Amino acid sequence: MPASPTATPEHIKDVNTRYHDAAAEDYDAKWGIDFGGVGQRQVRLKLVKALGGIEGDQRFGDALEIGSGTGYFSLNLVQLGLIERLTATDISPGMLKRLAATAEALDLEDVTTVTTEAERLPFADESFDLVFGHAVLHHIPDLDRAFAEFRRVLRPGGMIAFAGEPSRYGERLATLPKRTGLLVAPAWRRLVGARTRAVAEADQSHDHSLEGEVDVHAFAPADLRRLLGEAGFEQPRVGGEELLANAWGWGLRTVESSAEPESIPFRWRRFAFSSYIALQKVDTSVLEPHLPAELFYNLLVSARKPA
Known part of the structure; x- marks a missing residue:
């Protein structure tokens, strides 16, 4: 559920x-989240879809990630060699601490973390070849200002690319598998032999309870095209991804969240993963090339700063 329309930008950021x-x-x-071969293949596919393709030897020298989280998108791209020098930013110091620890564990060099908000980037003009992110734009209160900042810090000819942004239709569509998951969760736990998850008193008052307030936007493709155009980008691309896979994935997450994680059998996790990947392949090869972007749960967007 998105944040209240009366929430101030300061409240949303807090x-x-x-x-x-x-x-x-x-x-x-x-x-x-996986930082091995599976995660790398997933992330590369998302970037390829967003940009409309990647040339065989294409690399981004200096890349700025917005809303890096724990590094799922960026660290996998660094491992693939698609990014040479990464500056990872987030409003959350806790997330960046995890990202830095993972980068060290993976023995990745040229990874810098900076705690900042997207609307006021502390970088000089024309510092980066790529500004990118995953599932972050819907958290940002002032997108017009943020997109202006993205353009400012890009070098001429640089690219912008974002994936994993919720569509308005897709967000409504996701309510069905979530509700279904809640209904079937007790039977599912009995079937797989998982224990009901204990709800600690602290879970209800802790900052984990703020999950329902962190989302600000859901997008129509026209919204993203407008932001790109008004910020002065050219060659805009807006596409959709994951319809069947996302509906199935939300159902899986819902039932699994009702159980103690360590009690969920490995055979179930293997089935859940393989079935999700199978549906993702159907989406990619059959549905995404033919259906309008707004029908999918996730939107991808990219554009170029004029040279």
Whole structure:
């Protein structure tokens, strides 16, 4: 559920900082984030879709990530060699602390973290070849100002690319598998032999409870095209991804969140992952090339700063 329309930008930023700081420690486990071959393939596919393709030897020398979180998108791109020097930013110091620890564990060099908000980037003009992010634009209160900042810090000819942004239709569509998941969760737990998750008193008052307030926007493709155009970008691209896979994925997350994580059998996790990937392949090869972007749960957007 999006934040209240009467919420101030200051409140939205405070809520996002507190929630993501609280969520940072368990974030990768909660969302099944992978920094191996699986994660790298997923991230590369998203960037290819957003940009409309990547040439064989294409690399980005200096890249700025907005809303880096724990590094799912950026650290996988660094491992793939698509980014040479990464500046990872987030409003949450807790998330960046996890990202830095993961980068060190992966023995990645040229990774810098900076705590900042997207609307006021502390970087000189024309500092980066790529400004990018994953599932972040919907958290930013003032998108017009943010897009102006993205353009300012890009070098002429530089690219902007964002993936994982919720569409208005897709957000409504996701309510069905979530509700279905809640209904079938008790039967699912009995079937797989998982224990009901205990709800600690602290969980109800902790900053984890702010999850419902951190989202500000859901987009129509026209919204993103307008932002790109008014900020002075050219060659805009807006596409959609994940219809079947996302509906299935929300159902899986809902039932799994009702159980103690360590009690969920490995055979179930293997089935859940393989079935999600199978549906993702159907989306990519069959649905995404033919259906309008607004029908999908996630939107991808890219454009170029004029040379």
